Amino acid sequence: MTGSAYALLNSRPTSVFGTPHERIATIFEVVRGHGGVLAEFRRRPGRWLLWISLDDVRCPDCADNGGRYLQFVFMEDGRSVIGECSANEFLPDELQLTEDQAEAMRALGWKDPVPEYTPNWHIEATSADEVRALGQASVRAILDVFGLHPRDRAVIQFQRRIPLSGSA
DSSP: OOSHHHHHHTSOOSEEEOOOEEEEEEHHHHHHHHHHHHHHHHHSSSEEEEEEEOOOOOOTTSTTOOSOEEEEEEOTTSSOEEEEEOOGGGSOGGGOOOHHHHHHHHHTTOBOOBTTTBSSEEEEEOSHHHHHHHHHHHHHIIIIISOOOTTOEEEEEEEEEEEOTTOO
């Protein structure tokens, strides 16, 4: 992709965050509902942020990023979604991807981290088909690459980013 979704991401720097919502879910629930959740948020006007934290492990040198995660930004244009998956830079040694896992991420459609662009594995989606593919790549990363099981747990958070009046 050309980076157009990332350009949109930076187009409204003056904003506030709405009320955060959080819940614990099983990996089974995440896998079963993830595609529908992506499609639903994409239909809602405004910018939404969705995080799926996959580990309770804390990394003392990683600030708030202690474990593997997926994060998604749904853009105001109603089409664009950016999906990111934690890169080794943000993970403790015991959770870092091996070269085989990195190759599996690429095979699923995830683009390699690019420090000056995005430090995480990423996929940009701008059509319904691409959003479905992002949902499938996310589920396959959770199950196949990370090796999580249906009874494992994740923390799901979402929040709306609201432009301040007068900002474009």
